[in-house]
Amino acid sequence: MKKLLLILTILAISIANGQFAPAAGKTGSTAIKADSSCFVNWASECTVKRGLAQINLADSGYASVGTSNAAIGPALKNGVVSLGDGGSAVLYFNPPIEDQNGFDFAIFENAFLDTFLEFAHVEVSNDKTNWIKFPSVSLTQTTKQVEPFGYTYPERISNLAGKYKMPYGVPFDLAELKDSQHYKTTFQYLRITDVVGSINPTLGSKDSKGNMINEPWPTPFASSGFDLDAVGVINQSSITNLNHIANNPFFHYNQDIQTLFFAIPLNETVAIFGSCGNLVYQQKISSNQLEVPQNLSKGVYFLNCSFGTFKFFN
Ligand SMILES: [Ca+2]
Ligand SMILES: [Ca+2]
Structure with missing residues (x-):
């Protein structure tokens, strides 16, 4: 007891x-x-x-x-x-x-x-x-x-x-x-x-x-x-919502002039990956835009920055 x-x-x-x-x-x-x-x-x-x-x-x-x-x-x-x-x-x-x-x-x-x-x-x-x-x-x-x-x-x-x-x-x-x-x-x-x-x-x-x-x-x-x-x-879907990205105020891609526009902190390093995860471009951004390298062939790419990973088409 x-x-x-x-x-x-x-x-x-x-x-x-x-x-x-x-x-x-x-x-x-x-x-x-x-x-x-x-x-x-x-x-x-x-x-x-x-x-x-x-x-x-x-x-x-x-x-x-x-x-x-x-x-x-x-x-x-x-x-x-x-x-x-x-x-x-x-x-x-x-x-x-x-x-x-x-x-x-x-x-x-x-x-x-x-x-x-x-x-x-x-x-x-x-x-x-x-x-x-x-x-x-x-x-x-x-x-x-x-x-x-x-x-x-x-x-x-x-x-x-x-x-x-x-x-x-x-x-x-x-x-x-x-x-x-x-x-x-x-x-x-x-x-x-x-x-x-x-x-x-x-x-x-x-x-x-x-x-x-x-x-x-x-x-x-x-x-x-x-x-x-x-x-x-901690856990996220493998599927990115592309329709939403088109309207994302923090990321915009103008295909005509091959420029990416941001509304994110400057001096941040952004990276562009190919569809196989291969790094194709990396740069510390000093303005709110980034020119996509001209030698980038047509295809699907992923841009990685502190706000996440965004998909875009070249
Ligand atoms: Ca309270
Ligand atoms: Ca869970």
């Missing part, structure tokens, strides 16, 4: 402390470092809808740190974009993210402590109409509001972005959404929505079990809400 009591006590303590993956560096953590070789791509477009710095205070104005471009490309580059209370970001991936074995993508926030965390809901879609939300759980107590610079613990959080500090990403597995009628193996869009951390039911956000999600609130600053840095792709 004593043994049973001991086991029950240990169980009770572990439930009280939370039951999910702990902070980066601790045994059982699922945190993935930004420079991990498991990342094969990053978000190529982002649209942000800001929330107020404090949701119940119209005079607080909207969160204003960063722009949507901050969430495009790799983590730890271009800064972050602050979403504000309940604000959201829709990110586009080309090729789409694909459900393969294990985690398929990871989201980076800019928390600087393991216990000063801001959270966000995560959803995926292929049409931006039907969204599937990852089933989140928050085991943080809901009786006392976490203060603006108060503590929250990763062990008590599951399936919310923001549970690991910078430079670690929070990974997600699309297989967890398999029961949804809108589930497909690939998804082009990801929506990240700030958790409003108030425990007041008329203001705050709930997890998938109906618990209020308690996190630092209010935070009426320019950097209010979830600070999105980047989304790294």
